[in-house]
Every structure is written in C-alpha cells, then in structure tokens.
Amino acid sequence: QVQLVESGGGSVQAGGSLRLSCAASDYKASVYCLGWFRQTPGKQREGVAVLGTVGGGVTFYADSVKGRFTISLDNARNRFYLQMNSLKPEDTAMYYCAADCPRFYMPYVMRSEEWTHWGQGVQVTVSS
Secondary structure, three states, rough: EEEEEEEEEEEEEEEOEEEEEEEEOOOOOOOOOOEEEEEEOOOOOEEEEEEOOOOOOOOOOOOOOOOOEEEEEEHHEEEEEEEEEOOOOOOOOOOEEEOOOOOOOOHHHHHHHOEEEEEEOEEEEOOO
C-alpha cells in the first residue's frame, strides 16, 4: 500500500518561495506517476504539477504555475518535491501529494478523481 506524507507548508509573503516535500513508501514497483494538487474551500481539487516516473520523467503543469513551480523526484530518498517560486496570494490553498494514475496524458492526468493514493495535505498561505 502506497503511503504519502507531505511536509513543508507554511506562510510566506507574495514573491517568496516554499518547497513542499512528499515522503512516499512502496511506490517504486507499481506507481508510474506522482503529482501535486491543491484545493481551496468550495472548489474542486485541481492539478498543479505531475511527473511520470519512467520514460525520462515527463511533466505537466497547470497554466497558472508554469515557469514558477517545479516538480522533482529523488528516488534515493523516496521523496518528491514541489518547488514554488514567485508565490502569489492566489496560490493559497491546501496542497496534496498524490500517486498512481491510470492515464498519464492530458487532460485526465490533471483530474484528481483519476488518482489513487493521497497524502493528508499541507496548508500554504501567501499574503500580499
């Protein structure tokens, strides 16, 4: 059973940076995609950045974070990360890491209902 635990959330001023970390267990043999999603109250959980674990590490990003956020994987440490730079107040949300998706292509890969395993979430708050 894949288990995911996020860390690294917090509060930051606009323009600042944060790095989220997701510790992942038992994923290497069966999981081919890892990702980060976010959710604000009353809204659907949305894909932020996703990464394929094979085939060169293909990535997809939401248009709203392209050029600012970077997803990466450290297999040696069993962790993957979301580096968030140039943060904006609209990036404020609960962020979740996720693993295992059946269709690693757009638009399905950015849909939360496609993903199987989830972390508990961490809050990111960006003040203006």
